[in-house]
Amino acid sequence: MASAAKKKTVRTIPQLRAAMPEQDAGQRSRNFAEVACGYRLEDALHEAERCLFCPDPACVAGCPVSIDIPGFIRRISAKDFRGAYDVITATNLLPAICGRVCPQESQCEGVCPVGETLEPVAIGRLERWVGDKAIAEGWSSAPHIEPNGFKVGIVGSGPAGMACAADMAKAGCEVTVYEAFQEPGGVLKYGIPDFRLPNAVIDAEIENLRRLGVNFECNTLVGRLFTLEQMRDEMGYDAVFVGTGAGYPSMMGIPGESLNGVLSANELLTRCNLMRAREFPQYDTPVPVGRRVAVIGSGNTAMDALRVCLRLGAEKVHCIYRRSRAESPARAEELHHAEEEGVEFHWLTNPVEILGDAEGGRAGNVKGMRCVRMALGEPDESGRRRPLPVAGSEFEFPADVVVFAIGTNANPIIGQTSKIRLDKRGYIETDAELATSMAGVFAGGDIVTGAATVIEAMGAGRKAARGIKRYLGLDPESASPERLFGIPVSEKNFARIRAL
Amino acid sequence: MARAAQTDYEIVAREDFSDATYLLEVRHPLMARAARPGQFVIVMAQPHGERIPLTLADFDRRKGTVTLVVQAVGKTTREMQQSCHVGSALHALAGPMGVPSHVNGAAKVLCVGGGLGVAPMFPQARAHKEAGATVIGVVGFRSRELVFWEDKFRGVCDELILCTNDGSAGLRGLVTDGVRLALEKHPDLAEAVVIGPPVMMKACAEATRPRGIKTVVSVNPIMVDGTGMCGGCRVKVGGRVRFACVDGPDFDGHQVDFDDLMARLARFVPEERRALERWSESCRAKEPAPLEETLELPDPFEEVHGG
Numbered sequence A: 001m002a003s004a005a006k007k008k009t010v011r012t013i014p015q016l017r018a019a020m021p022e023q024d025a026g027q028r029s030r031n032f033a034e035v036a037c038g039y040r041l042e043d044a045l046h047e048a049e050r051c052l053f054c055p056d057p058a059c060v061a062g063c064p065v066s067i068d069i070p071g072f073i074r075r076i077s078a079k080d081f082r083g084a085y086d087v088i089t090a091t092n093l094l095p096a097i098c099g100r101v102c103p104q105e106s107q108c109e110g111v112c113p114v115g116e117t118l119e120p121v122a123i124g125r126l127e128r129w130v131g132d133k134a135i136a137e138g139w140s141s142a143p144h145i146e147p148n149g150f151k152v153g154i155v156g157s158g159p160a161g162m163a164c165a166a167d168m169a170k171a172g173c174e175v176t177v178y179e180a181f182q183e184p185g186g187v188l189k190y191g192i193p194d195f196r197l198p199n200a201v202i203d204a205e206i207e208n209l210r211r212l213g214v215n216f217e218c219n220t221l222v223g224r225l226f227t228l229e230q231m232r233d234e235m236g237y238d239a240v241f242v243g244t245g246a247g248y249p250s251m252m253g254i255p256g257e258s259l260n261g262v263l264s265a266n267e268l269l270t271r272c273n274l275m276r277a278r279e280f281p282q283y284d285t286p287v288p289v290g291r292r293v294a295v296i297g298s299g300n301t302a303m304d305a306l307r308v309c310l311r312l313g314a315e316k317v318h319c320i321y322r323r324s325r326a327e328s329p330a331r332a333e334e335l336h337h338a339e340e341e342g343v344e345f346h347w348l349t350n351p352v353e354i355l356g357d358a359e360g361g362r363a364g365n366v367k368g369m370r371c372v373r374m375a376l377g378e379p380d381e382s383g384r385r386r387p388l389p390v391a392g393s394e395f396e397f398p399a400d401v402v403v404f405a406i407g408t409n410a411n412p413i414i415g416q417t418s419k420i421r422l423d424k425r426g427y428i429e430t431d432a433e434l435a436t437s438m439a440g441v442f443a444g445g446d447i448v449t450g451a452a453t454v455i456e457a458m459g460a461g462r463k464a465a466r467g468i469k470r471y472l473g474l475d476p477e478s479a480s481p482e483r484l485f486g487i488p489v490s491e492k493n494f495a496r497i498r499a500l
Numbered sequence B: 001m002a003r004a005a006q007t008d009y010e011i012v013a014r015e016d017f018s019d020a021t022y023l024l025e026v027r028h029p030l031m032a033r034a035a036r037p038g039q040f041v042i043v044m045a046q047p048h049g050e051r052i053p054l055t056l057a058d059f060d061r062r063k064g065t066v067t068l069v070v071q072a073v074g075k076t077t078r079e080m081q082q083s084c085h086v087g088s089a090l091h092a093l094a095g096p097m098g099v100p101s102h103v104n105g106a107a108k109v110l111c112v113g114g115g116l117g118v119a120p121m122f123p124q125a126r127a128h129k130e131a132g133a134t135v136i137g138v139v140g141f142r143s144r145e146l147v148f149w150e151d152k153f154r155g156v157c158d159e160l161i162l163c164t165n166d167g168s169a170g171l172r173g174l175v176t177d178g179v180r181l182a183l184e185k186h187p188d189l190a191e192a193v194v195i196g197p198p199v200m201m202k203a204c205a206e207a208t209r210p211r212g213i214k215t216v217v218s219v220n221p222i223m224v225d226g227t228g229m230c231g232g233c234r235v236k237v238g239g240r241v242r243f244a245c246v247d248g249p250d251f252d253g254h255q256v257d258f259d260d261l262m263a264r265l266a267r268f269v270p271e272e273r274r275a276l277e278r279w280s281e282s283c284r285a286k287e288p289a290p291l292e293e294t295l296e297l298p299d300p301f302e303e304v305h306g307g
């Protein structure tokens, strides 16, 4: 092969990473337009040159869905952009989304050998560039589809549900996605703000699914409007996938949490993104706009909340996190952008109390925070050093809005309304193929693993799709199981299976 | 069974009970089938609108419709009063939401509805009646002209105590006066169900507490999604934080922290006022709107009655 002849080394490739064109920090922290504007053609070609095309690529192993990374980068170099898109979408259906939101520094880019001496190949940016190009050109990965007569129902339209829907539609099933909100997209729509992931990108990916024949039914709260059992036994679904996400935000249980001005990041972000409260009163939904905001937590959700508050017009935005910067679970790029935009970080700090205006009459409002400094002690179960409060280090500062971004618990609705088996914390229990305790019902994404990432949820959706194909006998490689729980599958007698 | 395809939430009937209270009957066969007493829906009247929670005041499985009774108190509910007509459609209608009320076949049940809570009490009273209970109803209105559904309530209550603030119909007084009367007359009440403004529910719960009568209230905090995802609807019950949309909306009235609920209902008062003023102005610009005298917002800390 020609390219193998002139083997590249770290010394021969372009040394500097192609810079990402970005909106200036001062300007962007006041608008909701996308921060990272995306590579131009010349940036993408430059960056593609930096890939060594490793014979045993570490990046592929580092990718949760094993995208053929050197394969697609090679096609960019060869200016076969459609080919690059086809390589990516063989494993990842949502390149424009994942290129923007994956934590590349702890996945593919974190293990790329170029990164040992230089900055690693900007795999995420290249992936995004290919995804954006596909949207602009109207490419889609729709193959010829042979209908097979099976009906598959998907509960939840986040990345897990979207990925499972796409695979089942491609396999020839009639697929319907049910979503409780008025628009599909899950966290991508209601949680992650436009300046990081524009709605147009999500809508384009949803449109691609529609082109595959996937039907979306919004305003449908599964469990309450109809149950999983009814989907299977009465509505004619041969298989069901549950991807309802984690949801249910946690609070800390410190004094002052019910003061007005205290809310979860999910509430803030849903009001602002999905309900468009940032355009209040053109849109009816309000959002508390603080002058001085404190956000507790330091993950992606916290970064989004901090940066949304800045854009809503806050003068001062504080981030409070009980560990140090090194332990922050946010994507490196988001942390960096938040710092550039002027967020004030209080590392090794824990809130003790939210202070209210005692004489403010009947509706108590937030007026400040009391925090304590922390020091890192011995490593805990997660391997991270456990933060411990430093005696006598309490301090206060003024705030009028306090946002909790410290994680979520399992949403209870599916558990309340079906007999599906849950684990101790309320997440859905599955086997290795993502089959649940209910015959024909599979689950994946945050509702199985707890809050994780977009790519992991997508990977779970695809994995469940493989399980469903095997279950329905659509997988040519492995014959379908003939008996499930001791009953011939051909009987499809779920009532009997449930009675067991 | 009908497929779930339902994108058009058509309004098939409307009735106006008074200047401020109106009934909408909306086509949604699946929801009519699934609905249970005590559940609610989330409505968006138009694409720029807010998601607002409304209790299912009735549902008709044969006709495939659900019934909402709405009080025009702010921007969204007043706009709906103008825009929702027979033949028009809601932008979004999701539900039924919340845990259905527990109808456990108690022998004698007190069903109390005031203000926003009169209509939502109906399906609960009916369910208790159908479960074989003796149902004592107490409903409150400001005055005679505002009374609605009296026949419907009489149909499912063994005894109905109607209260009006001015005494123009039934007992003169507040709902809580009706409750006190019922408690005196019926020493054998096993359970009470109370729906209405928080201050009314609080007063009723205090009235039943000394008698140790199990008292269920339906709380109405501000909501966004109604699916347990935002935590905006959190309430304190017995010292624990619960989400009204997925853990409720029914809770033990002797355990609910009503002061907390009332304080949190006032979260968006300035914004609500701004939205209403802006909307009223735009109405006035189009045509002389008759809204001026009602521009004053209701106060969740005062016991307001229906109408």
Ligand SMILES: Cc1cc2nc3c(=O)[nH]c(=O)nc-3n(C[C@H](O)[C@H](O)[C@H](O)COP(=O)(O)OP(=O)(O)OC[C@H]3O[C@@H](n4cnc5c(N)ncnc54)[C@H](O)[C@@H]3O)c2cc1C
Residues within 6 Å of the ligand: A101, A102, A103, A155, A156, A157, A158, A159, A160, A161, A178, A179, A180, A181, A185, A186, A187, A188, A191, A192, A220, A221, A222, A223, A243, A244, A245, A246, A247, A269, A300, A301, A302, A304, A331, A411, A413, A414, A444, A445, A446, A447, A451, A452, A453, A454, A455, A457, B227
């Ligand atoms: C603010 C925020 C920022 C994030 N940033 C990043 C990031 O930068 N990178 C990254 O990799 N990850 C990020 N994540 C995490 C990532 O978004 C999630 O891990 C991922 O979206 C989970 O996907 P999912 O499909 O399992 O569920 P979700 O995306 O949560 O979707 C579930 C959907 O199901 C619907 N639903 C729930 N119950 C029902 C029901 N009973 N009936 C019908 N529909 C129902 C919900 O309304 C929702 O739309 C972020 C998360 C948040 C909250």
Ligand SMILES: Cc1cc2nc3c(=O)[nH]c(=O)nc-3n(C[C@H](O)[C@H](O)[C@H](O)COP(=O)(O)OP(=O)(O)OC[C@H]3O[C@@H](n4cnc5c(N)ncnc54)[C@H](O)[C@@H]3O)c2cc1C
Residues within 6 Å of the ligand: B040, B050, B052, B053, B054, B055, B056, B069, B070, B071, B072, B073, B074, B075, B076, B077, B078, B116, B119, B120, B219, B220, B221, B222, B223, B249, B265, B269, B272, B273, B275, B276, B297, B298, B299, B300
């Ligand atoms: C579970 C639940 C069931 C409900 N059922 C009904 C019903 O069947 N019929 C009905 O008319 N209303 C019901 N409500 C209240 C209804 O949702 C609010 O009146 C509505 O959201 C007000 O919207 P708005 O834009 O018109 O007024 P806004 O401008 O938002 O508010 C105007 C004023 O109304 C009051 N208000 C706002 N939200 C609420 C609330 N959630 N509860 C009580 N008062 C509020 C406040 O005093 C506020 O200042 C219910 C609320 C909940 C949570």
Ligand code: SF4
Residues within 6 Å of the ligand: A050, A051, A052, A053, A054, A057, A058, A059, A060, A069, A070, A111, A112, A113, A114, A121, A123
């Ligand atoms: S590890 Fe880095 S250099 Fe090697 S193939 Fe992957 S992106 Fe290219």
Ligand code: FES
Residues within 6 Å of the ligand: B222, B223, B224, B225, B226, B227, B228, B229, B230, B231, B232, B233, B234, B243, B244, B245, B246
């Ligand atoms: S309304 Fe959002 S959690 Fe209940």
